[in-house]
Amino acid sequence: MNTLPPPDLHPTLVELARRPVPRYTSYPTAPQFSAEVTPARHAAWLDEVGQAGQAISLYLHVPFCRALCHYCGCATQAVRRDAPVRTYVEGLHQEIALLAARLGRVEVAHLHWGGGTPNILPPDCFAGLMEDLAQRFRLRPDMEHAIELDPRHLTAEGARHLAAHGVTRASLGVQTLDPLVQEAIGRVQPLAVVRAAFDHLRDAGIAAINADLMYGLPRQTLDAVEATATALAALEPSRLAIFGYAHVPWMRPHQGLMPQAALPDAAERLRQAAMARAVIEDAGYREIGIDHFARADDPLALAQASGHLRRNFQGYTDDDATTLIGIGATAISRTPRGFAQNTADTPAWRRAVAAGQLPVVRGKAFDGDDRLRAEVIESLLCTFDADLAAIAGRHGATAACFADDLVRLDPLVAAGWVARTEARVTIRSHRHELARLVAAAFDAYLGQQGRHAAAV
Ligand SMILES: C[S@@+](CC[C@H](N)C(=O)[O-])C[C@H]1O[C@@H](n2cnc3c(N)ncnc32)[C@H](O)[C@@H]1O
Ligand code: SF4
Known part of the structure; x- marks a missing residue:
């Protein structure tokens, strides 16, 4: 057993993997x-x-x-x-x-x-x-x-x-x-x-x-x-x-x-x-x-x-x-306008639908910035790459709007795990496990609310 080599465990990588x-x-x-x-x-x-x-x-x-x-x-x-x-x-x-x-x-x-x-x-x-x-x-x-x-x-x-x-x-x-x-x-x-x-x-x-x-x-x-x-x-x-x-x-x-x-x-x-x-x-x-x-x-x-x-x-x-x-208790819908979540309280969900009411209790209506960032984050998680200039262009913006987000990638760029220009971010193939962390750099809400599990 253990015929395959373990990855190099750079101390920064272990530290980053713990991040929620x-x-x-x-x-x-x-x-x-x-x-x-x-x-x-x-x-x-x-x-x-x-x-x-x-x-x-x-x-x-x-x-x-x-x-x-x-x-x-x-x-x-x-x-x-x-x-x-x-x-x-x-x-x-x-x-x-x-x-x-x-x-x-x-x-x-x-x-x-x-x-x-x-x-x-x-x-x-x-x-x-x-x-x-x-x-x-x-x-x-x-x-x-x-x-x-x-x-x-x-x-x-x-x-x-x-x-x-x-x-x-x-x-x-x-x-x-x-x-x-x-x-x-x-x-x-x-x-x-x-x-x-x-x-x-x-x-x-x-x-x-x-x-x-x-x-x-x-x-x-x-x-x-x-x-x-x-x-x-x-x-x-x-x-x-x-x-x-x-x-x-x-x-x-x-x-x-x-x-x-x-x-x-x-x-x-x-x-x-x-x-x-x-x-x-x-x-x-x-x-x-x-x-x-x-x-x-x-x-x-x-x-x-x-x-x-x-x-x-x-x-x-x-x-x-x-x-x-x-459909069902806790279920989340996505429409082009935003997310809507049903109540997690199953008896309350039953009462709502029996009374002919949609059992929605919370959600998020998308604004322009949400749509722009959602596309960057989905691209990073699906392809490990985000063409910031092209994505911003589709939303009537320029890649310059990501200047502050790009700074958050400094430690990953310094370690050689992420390639970054003003217009593009690419996660190197040997560090794909860091995709959630890279995505988090583009999350406008991170740190505002919520606790999460570790990055890796
Ligand atoms: C709905 S269950 C799959 C179907 C069925 N209930 C079962 O367990 O066989 C969904 C999957 O979520 C994953 N999962 C559940 N709790 C998890 C946790 N705390 N962390 C990570 N994955 C989890 C498991 O791999 C599980 O198979
Ligand atoms: S992982 Fe176990 S408890 Fe969770 S949904 Fe599947 S069977 Fe149920």
């Missing part, structure tokens, strides 16, 4: 959302989307799991029985009806079920929701239909049911295959369980499979990361995501259940990230942005090659729709 910065799945980021976006304002935005008549994307949030994994940072809750899930599904139908009343029978290009654990939905609930969506919207025949699944709860029959309702892509949470780490994180899931999930999906005709891995977990070692990445790559998923464990106990107190003293330090996290990347690239995957990898023929790799890779709340995507409508 957002993941930039949106810009402006969630801490900037405020009550300025009301249900009435979002309703007006939705009316405009309906009138524009362009294809949209849908995200349905299912905030339930059978048990909570100790590390989990997702908006979800543990339920033993189906009753709360069924009640929630009634609310989803109500919200779908409210949205359709504004949007009309708009075309849907991408449909994504996230969570939580969407495969907790009883089969009749999933079928009923798909029927409802197909009646109220025009689901494109070639629509990408993706779902996040917990392999521990996926049966052969369950996979066939998903395929019968048009699912084309599945994303499996794996995290680690090391038994000691699995015990520490409260998620026991042997390789045989993961292999069976791959088999069930492939037998059902769902060939596009993603797998999520994590590093930086308690008791995780470099050997454990290497062994997990090697075993998972051998199952030949079409995509792999490698997430650094985000330690945010102020938001997710249950993370305190894990042995904190056994968390790897910043230097070890950097080594683990480099190890996972090396194993996965060695197995023939291409690096997509900061934390995804894909086979060369996967749509994500093709989008990257053609300059069409995008970043949204689900991470990297080839979805180029300008509107993404989030």
Whole structure:
């Protein structure tokens, strides 16, 4: 084991890796959302989307799991029985009806079920929701239909049911295959369980499979990361995501259940990230942005090659729709006018949709500077490069408006990790893990509000 060289651990790199910065799945980021976006304002935005008549994307949030994994940072809750899930599904139908009343029978290009654990939905609930969506919207025949699944709860029959309702892509949470780490994180899931999930999906005709891995977990070692990445790559998923464990106990107190003293330090996290990347690239995957990898023929790799890779709340995507409508408690929508987030309080969300009101409680209307900076940040995270002059030009400005932001890159430029002129910023290929930090230099709001997990 450990056949691959660890990266050089420059002291500045370790220091920078500890810095708290957002993941930039949106810009402006969630801490900037405020009550300025009301249900009435979002309703007006939705009316405009309906009138524009362009294809949209849908995200349905299912905030339930059978048990909570100790590390989990997702908006979800543990339920033993189906009753709360069924009640929630009634609310989803109500919200779908409210949205359709504004949007009309708009075309849907991408449909994504996230969570939580969407495969907790009883089969009749999933079928009923798909029927409802197909009646109220025009689901494109070639629509990408993706779902996040917990392999521990996926049966052969369950996979066939998903395929019968048009699912084309599945994303499996794996995290680690090391038994000691699995015990520490409260998620026991042997390789045989993961292999069976791959088999069930492939037998059902769902060939596009993603797998999520994590590093930086308690008791995780470099050997454990290497062994997990090697075993998972051998199952030949079409995509792999490698997430650094985000330690945010102020938001997710249950993370305190894990042995904190056994968390790897910043230097070890950097080594683990480099190890996972090396194993996965060695197995023939291409690096997509900061934390995804894909086979060369996967749509994500093709989008990257053609300059069409995008970043949204689900991470990297080839979805180029300008509107993404989030449905369910905590879900976030993006329209050309701004972000709107539903309440995270599930009973309050239920009451709102039952009363015929959009359950939006906060958001951010875009101004010109937000749009300009969002494009720079998305470009850095998708291509590790930002042509500041070209981007500014598209927004009626010049690259000179970034003069103060560029100064913040001084330590990275001095170390040789970032190339910078007045008109362009490029992250050198051996330091792509610094992309979030480079993006943060262009974040006009950073430091104003919000706490974040470490940069790497
Ligand atoms: C909704 S879950 C995936 C589907 C399913 N619930 C499961 O766990 O198998 C989304 C993914 O987020 C990642 N994740 C969850 N908590 C995290 C954290 N604190 N830091 C980094 N990644 C995290 C995990 O890799 C997880 O697979
Ligand atoms: S990682 Fe997945 S299964 Fe575990 S608590 Fe989070 S959403 Fe649920």
